[in-house]
Amino acid sequence: MDQFTLNLLVVGATFALYFGIAIWARAGSTSEFYTAGGGVHPVLNGMATGADWMSAASFISMAGIIAAGGYDTSAYLMGWTGGYVLLAMLLAPYLRKFGKFTVPEFIGDRFYSSSARLVAVICLIIASVTYVIGQMTGVGVAFARFLEVSSSTGLYIGAAVVFFYAVLGGMKGITYTQVAQYVVLIFAYTIPAVFISLQLTGNPLPPLGLFSTHIESGMPLLAKLDQVVQELGFGKYTGHSDTTLNMFLFTMSLMIGTAGLPHVIVRFFTVPKVSDARASAGWALVFIALLYTVAPAVGAMARLNLINNIYPQGTQSDPIAYESRPDWMKNWEKTGLLKFEDKNGDGKIEFYNDKSKDEAFNTAAAAKGWAGNELTVNNDIMVLANPEIAKLPGWVVALVAAGGLAAALSTAAGLLLAISSAISHDLIKGTLNPNISEKGELLAARISMGVAIVVATYLGLNPPGFAAQTVALAFGLAAASIFPALMMGIFSKRINNKGAVAGMLAGLLTTIVYIFLHKGWFFIPDTNSYTDAQPLLLSIKSTSFGAVGALINFAVAYLVSNATEAPPQKIQDLVEGIRVPRGAGAAQSH
Amino acid sequence: MADNTSSNAYWAANKRLIGLCLIIWFLCSFGFGILLRPMLSGIAVGGTDLGFWFAQQGSILVFLVLIFFYAWKMGKVDKEFGVDE
Incomplete structure (x- = not known):
C-alpha cells in the first residue's frame, strides 16, 4: 500500500471516531453546549484540557521552532507549562467557586459593570481569533502534506472540516472527543520519538535520550549537535543568542497568557468541586508534560537527522546532489513548504x-x-516530516498526520466554542437582547463560529508567523488583557469597575498596537513599521510584549481604582465568598 | 460560610502557601533556566549544562510537583479551617 492510501486510511479512521463520539454526545441544552453539565472527572477533564491545550502550535510547530532555535526557544517549553502553576493557584479554584459559564460573566459580575463584560468579550475574541489563525496555519500544513496538495488548498479543506466538526457538537461532544483526540495525538507524537531516540542514542525514552550519548559519534547528543550546526555556520544549539530580557519577557507572556486564555479556564468550570479544580490543573499538566518533555528531544534529533540527511558524509564533506535527494524532500516540495x-x-x-x-x-x-x-x-513541517526523515515505517508517518490534525482540530474547536459563547451568551444574551430564546442563542453561537472560521482562514493564508509564533501572539494578548483582570478580581477587593475597564483597555491596546507595528496592521503583510529583528523598544519582540502589557494593565487598574470610590459592600462580599471552597454548587447560567 | 476572622486566617494561609510555591516556580524556570544559567554553567548535564536542563526539562517536572503539592496541602488547609466541601 502506498503512503497516500495509508494516510487516508489512518486519518479517516480517527475522524470517524471523533465524529461518532460527537454525534453520540450531541449537545441538547445550552448548559450542555457550554460546559458538559458540570460532571466531568478530574483525570478525564485533565486529558481533555490537554487535547484542548496542545494545538497545532504544540504538536506541529513547536518542535520545529526548537529545532531551529535551540536553547533560545526554551520559552515555549517553560511558558506553556508554567502557566498551569498560576492557573491552579491564582485562578481556577476561585472561578470554579464563582460558578458561571464564561470568563466575561465573571468579569462583568465582579466589576459590577456591563462595560467591563463587553471589554472582556472584545479581549477574548481578539486573543482567540489570533489563536485560531495559528491553528489554521497548522491544519493547512497537515492537510497539504497528507492529501499532497498546496498549503493553501490544505487550509481550505481544513477550514471546512473544522467548521463541521465544531458546529456539530458543543462542549460535551468536545470533552469526550477530546479525550479520544488526546490519546491519538500523544501516541502519534511519542511513537516516532521513541524510534528516533532508539536509533540515535539507544535510549527508548526521548527525554533521557536528549541527554544521552549519540551512538554514531560516541559524543553526547547535544555536544554532537552543537558541533555540526556550528560547522554549518549556525549558532550553537545550546547557546544563548537571544537577549536575556526578551527571553524572560517571552516566557512570562506565555505563562500568564496560558492562565488568561478563556478556552482553558472554561475547562475548570466543568469539574464537580473546587478541590477538583486544583487537581484538574495538575492532571492537565501531567498529560501536557508527556508531550512537552518529548518535544525538545524531537526538536534536537530532527535537526541532527536533517543535517545528516543532507550531509551523509559529515558536514566537512559535500552535501548530497539534488537528483539523489530522499523521498521525503520530494513529498514536501509539493506543498511549497x-x-x-x-x-x-x-x-x-x-x-x-x-x-x-x-x-x-x-x-x-x-x-x-x-x-x-x-x-x-519551513519550521512547521519538521514534526510531520520527522518520521520520514528518520525512515520510519509508513504507518508511523500516517499516525503523525492523524495526530497533527487531532491537535489542531481539538484546539480550534475549543477556541471556536469560547468565541461563540462569548458572542451569543455574553454579548447577545448578556447585553444586547436578554430575552433571546435558547434556540436563538444556539443559532447565534453557531453563526459566530462560522464567521470566526472564515476570518481565521482568510488571515491564515498569510499568517504573521509560524503556527507557534502566531499562537504566541494570542498568548501575549490574553496575558495583557484577561489575566490581570481575573487575578485582581480575586486577590484585591479594592479594584473597582473603572480600574478594571481602564486596565484591560490599556493592556490590550498597547499590546495590540505593538504587535501590529511589528507584524503589520491586522496582520496584513508590509504594513509594519518595525521588525522583530529590530524591535521598537530595547530587544522586546512583538511575541514578548504581552508581559509588558500585563504590567501596564496592573498599574493602570491600581492607579484608577485608588483614585475612585471603593467597590460596594455586595461586591466585597462576593470576593470573600469565592475565596472559600465551601458551598460551591454546579455551574449556573444565572 | 465561616466567620470573618477565620476566613481571613484561611485566606492568609492560602496566600502564604501560594507565595512559597511561586518562589520555587520562579527560581526553577526564570532563575535556573534563564537568569542564573551562566552561574550554573559549570555543572555538566549530558553534553550541556544544568541551566539548559532546567529550561528544557527540569522546570516542567518542578511545575508538576508544585501543583499537586499545592492541591494536597490546600485540601488539608480547607479541612483545618472547616471550609472544605
Whole structure:
C-alpha cells in the first residue's frame, strides 16, 4: 500500500471516531453546549484540557521552532507549562467557586459593570481569533502534506472540516472527543520519538535520550549537535543568542497568557468541586508534560537527522546532489513548504547559514564555491516530516498526520466554542437582547463560529508567523488583557469597575498596537513599521510584549481604582465568598 | 460560610502557601533556566549544562510537583479551617 492510501486510511479512521463520539454526545441544552453539565472527572477533564491545550502550535510547530532555535526557544517549553502553576493557584479554584459559564460573566459580575463584560468579550475574541489563525496555519500544513496538495488548498479543506466538526457538537461532544483526540495525538507524537531516540542514542525514552550519548559519534547528543550546526555556520544549539530580557519577557507572556486564555479556564468550570479544580490543573499538566518533555528531544534529533540527511558524509564533506535527494524532500516540495534553489549551479544542496557572523566560516564557504543557502525548510513541517526523515515505517508517518490534525482540530474547536459563547451568551444574551430564546442563542453561537472560521482562514493564508509564533501572539494578548483582570478580581477587593475597564483597555491596546507595528496592521503583510529583528523598544519582540502589557494593565487598574470610590459592600462580599471552597454548587447560567 | 476572622486566617494561609510555591516556580524556570544559567554553567548535564536542563526539562517536572503539592496541602488547609466541601 502506498503512503497516500495509508494516510487516508489512518486519518479517516480517527475522524470517524471523533465524529461518532460527537454525534453520540450531541449537545441538547445550552448548559450542555457550554460546559458538559458540570460532571466531568478530574483525570478525564485533565486529558481533555490537554487535547484542548496542545494545538497545532504544540504538536506541529513547536518542535520545529526548537529545532531551529535551540536553547533560545526554551520559552515555549517553560511558558506553556508554567502557566498551569498560576492557573491552579491564582485562578481556577476561585472561578470554579464563582460558578458561571464564561470568563466575561465573571468579569462583568465582579466589576459590577456591563462595560467591563463587553471589554472582556472584545479581549477574548481578539486573543482567540489570533489563536485560531495559528491553528489554521497548522491544519493547512497537515492537510497539504497528507492529501499532497498546496498549503493553501490544505487550509481550505481544513477550514471546512473544522467548521463541521465544531458546529456539530458543543462542549460535551468536545470533552469526550477530546479525550479520544488526546490519546491519538500523544501516541502519534511519542511513537516516532521513541524510534528516533532508539536509533540515535539507544535510549527508548526521548527525554533521557536528549541527554544521552549519540551512538554514531560516541559524543553526547547535544555536544554532537552543537558541533555540526556550528560547522554549518549556525549558532550553537545550546547557546544563548537571544537577549536575556526578551527571553524572560517571552516566557512570562506565555505563562500568564496560558492562565488568561478563556478556552482553558472554561475547562475548570466543568469539574464537580473546587478541590477538583486544583487537581484538574495538575492532571492537565501531567498529560501536557508527556508531550512537552518529548518535544525538545524531537526538536534536537530532527535537526541532527536533517543535517545528516543532507550531509551523509559529515558536514566537512559535500552535501548530497539534488537528483539523489530522499523521498521525503520530494513529498514536501509539493506543498511549497520546502524549496531548493541551486544558486551556484553545481546540482548539490548546500544547506548552511549564509548570514553567519563568523567571518572565517563565511570565507571557507565562499572558497568552496557556495553562493548562499540553497534549501529553505519551513519550521512547521519538521514534526510531520520527522518520521520520514528518520525512515520510519509508513504507518508511523500516517499516525503523525492523524495526530497533527487531532491537535489542531481539538484546539480550534475549543477556541471556536469560547468565541461563540462569548458572542451569543455574553454579548447577545448578556447585553444586547436578554430575552433571546435558547434556540436563538444556539443559532447565534453557531453563526459566530462560522464567521470566526472564515476570518481565521482568510488571515491564515498569510499568517504573521509560524503556527507557534502566531499562537504566541494570542498568548501575549490574553496575558495583557484577561489575566490581570481575573487575578485582581480575586486577590484585591479594592479594584473597582473603572480600574478594571481602564486596565484591560490599556493592556490590550498597547499590546495590540505593538504587535501590529511589528507584524503589520491586522496582520496584513508590509504594513509594519518595525521588525522583530529590530524591535521598537530595547530587544522586546512583538511575541514578548504581552508581559509588558500585563504590567501596564496592573498599574493602570491600581492607579484608577485608588483614585475612585471603593467597590460596594455586595461586591466585597462576593470576593470573600469565592475565596472559600465551601458551598460551591454546579455551574449556573444565572 | 465561616466567620470573618477565620476566613481571613484561611485566606492568609492560602496566600502564604501560594507565595512559597511561586518562589520555587520562579527560581526553577526564570532563575535556573534563564537568569542564573551562566552561574550554573559549570555543572555538566549530558553534553550541556544544568541551566539548559532546567529550561528544557527540569522546570516542567518542578511545575508538576508544585501543583499537586499545592492541591494536597490546600485540601488539608480547607479541612483545618472547616471550609472544605
